Amino acid sequence: MTRDQQPILQVQDLCMHFPIYAKNFLRRQVGLVRAADQINFDLMPGETLGLVGESGCGKTTTGRAILRALQPTSGQVLFRHDGSVIDLAQLDRKQLKPLRTQMQMIFQDPFSSLNPRMTVRDIVGEPLVIHSQAKGTELEDRVTDMLQRVGLKPEHRTRYPHAFSGGQRQRIGIARALIMRPSLVICDEAVSALDVSVQAQVINLLQELQADLGLTYIFIAHDLSVVKHICDRIAVMYAGRIVELAPTQTLFASPKHPYTTALLASVPNPDPDQRMEYGLTGEVADTGNLPPGCAFHPRCPSKLPHCSQTVPELTEFPEAHCISCHLFSPDQAD
């Protein structure tokens, strides 16, 4: 981490828009869903960045656009590999294939993300076969080694996914993602579907593997306490945009954006003496029909007159604290 202070990933003005077409035969475009809009962040090697927000805020879309599971509408995704910087957004399928080994994804649902007709050996070994990296006994050895690393037994190789519990299946998914020795792993709600006692085991596993293999994580989640536990920095998203980006401690100690404050206050605290606030009214903005100005202003308790007119920019403040809110824009200082 110390020898390389260049970011492994730089996302610049990334936009992922989906056009909506009319249902008649003319197929005229009638709308645009701005699922992810003007996303900017850097990611250092070995770091864990959290992307949090409610459903429809664009956190998964952002993750997919970075990995090129989606073709971004505009913007750059600069990925550092072998000393050179490559813009993933510009590559075609063929150019992307060798880079796919470097970027992997762990999915939310351990039930639907594993093919029920494949054995664990085939699931975990498939990436090696696709990229022709190993076969025969070497393949077998690497699968066994990976299974042991994620806390499964070698004899599990011949079993099918249905024979495993939710937590074990998620371990299989992790093994499949890590067998290529990627540098960047996107965990999309990787622990959300798990029960509390198993969730803690998987979180610990992800942290151990990060330390052992030098992984960089983008951790997409809606559960703030999990994100706080695992992330170094957190980006809070609302209606397709990052509204606040800060180191974890700063974000939790002094959240600035009114949405972040409300989001933190809405988490039910398991301590009955810490009464929660029920602050926020209204509903999450629709990214297909955004209100003018700041997308959060219809729900914002401290909105200013011009919040409904201009969209605030993500601005950096001391301690690497970035906020996108007119309350904190420089010309609003007094």
Next chain:
Amino acid sequence: MQTEVLIIEDLRVCFDTEEGTVRAVDGVSLTMQRGRIMGIVGESGCGKSVTSYSILQLIQTPGRIESGSIRFYPRDGDPVEITDLDERSDPLFQIRGGKISMIFQEPMTALSPVHTVGSQICEAIRLHQDVTEEEARQRAVQMLSQVGIPGAEQRIDQYPFELSGGMRQRVVIAMALVCDPEILIADEPTTALDVTIQAQIMRLMKDLQRDMGTSILLITHDLGVIAQLCDDVAVMYLGRIVEQADVRTLLKAPRHPYTMGLLKSLPSLAMDKERLPSIEGSVPSLSERPPGCPFSPRCPYAVPGQCDVADPPPMEQVAPGHGVACLRHADIEDGS
């Protein structure tokens, strides 16, 4: 008037499957006090939903209530033994949706997609009360605005797909409360919702409970929701209640190793980045129920030959209102 509103005694529910009979609920006893919110918390497959479904006899084949009693004490009238009622009898229909109603987890699937919101609520009213269509409609509009739906007059003629998830859950709550039930069973009512919407629904439930005096049975896996909403809590594991107390005692001074483990493995907002204490292993399947205490294979305090033999430990009262089903509770330090 009786202070208890519902007493469940030694309830056993089993499912006949091809691999044999699986007992999902294995001797649950529970007392609900009138006007309070009782929470049942546990992980997937612990039997919390099956317990709540049995109260309304909603268990479908291959499931059946094997034994036990569920007694309901209405505000006026004689106690009713629900397990004795025939599945298709009129008294059961009067209780179901009338005196005891239910909110389901998925607001998307709990509503009929081909009927307007209004017709679904009016149907519930007219099944249980002798009112005209016009009166039922007025009652429905009133109920919709009471659960915080703006423009209830217009919304009542909309279909569920025209409403957001939070709005749909409000409609489901309105439908459940429209006949002024004495008990409301809420099965994971906020699990499918976003956290800011969850907060709104939690506040709504708390306000309605205070205003209408309904007794609520809340089923959830989220200890945070339990802490913020409930008065009393029961923790379930593999079909049995392992610990039961008022909410403050249970969360601040739990005595059962499973409750302690659950609380410790929560990543909390107040905690720093470190290794999470976790419970070893995973929940066994119901067909492989271990002998003795069901938690013993994962329990750090389990003593071989004592905890893992014979019958599951009985519920013992360690303090008034605080029950623990653990042989070793006396040896275990208070932990939280």
